[in-house]
Amino acid sequence: MGAELRKHKLDRAFTHIDVNNRGQIERDDLLGLGARLLVGFGESPTSVVGDRLVRSFDGIWSTLSAGLGRDNDAWISNPEFHAGMTSAFIDGDLYDPVFEPAATAAAELCDGDGDGRIAVPEFRVLLTAFGTAYDDVDEAFDRLDRDRDGVLGVKELVEAVRQYYTGDDPHAVGNWLFGPL
Numbered sequence: 001m002g003a004e005l006r007k008h009k010l011d012r013a014f015t016h017i018d019v020n021n022r023g024q025i026e027r028d029d030l031l032g033l034g035a036r037l038l039v040g041f042g043e044s045p046t047s048v049v050g051d052r053l054v055r056s057f058d059g060i061w062s063t064l065s066a067g068l069g070r071d072n073d074a075w076i077s078n079p080e081f082h083a084g085m086t087s088a089f090i091d092g093d094l095y096d097p098v099f100e101p102a103a104t105a106a107a108e109l110c111d112g113d114g115d116g117r118i119a120v121p122e123f124r125v126l127l128t129a130f131g132t133a134y135d136d137v138d139e140a141f142d143r144l145d146r147d148r149d150g151v152l153g154v155k156e157l158v159e160a161v162r163q164y165y166t167g168d169d170p171h172a173v174g175n176w177l178f179g180p181l
Helices: 002-017 027-041 048-067 078-090 095-110 120-129 134-144 154-166
Strands: none
Touching: 002 027, 002 078, 002 154, 027 048, 027 095, 027 120, 048 078, 048 095, 078 095, 078 154, 095 120, 095 154, 120 134, 134 154
């Protein structure tokens, strides 16, 4: 089940970036995801939060490209994306220094008032940028809100991202990050 679950999650992650369904992604596609997040939250890419998000997404791209022996301007196919994500962030040791800062930057972007809490409207903006169906957002939020207090903590969201991108446990709450699998 683990390999099949991983493949399904990485396929979905690829579609978050490949919004025009070309079957390949480029650096600008990943940065476009970051731009959709910034626009959704009304944040400038030159603000402290915006710059951190852009730089961290660019870091993910650079890590994937380098791991595949490509320069930053090359494109990556879905199978290459799987290979790069697996070698760098799942089996490799680059999740903490490269991917987690991007997850944290996105979660902190959702927490506009800095209180460490993300409510459904902010979560909806986040998932909309990733292309999640509107009807799946509430169910995803409910699954991730394990203490049922109506908010997600920034740390809870960052942990859900880790579970989604690196985990093989079919029962992990992070599998619900973008709605039902």
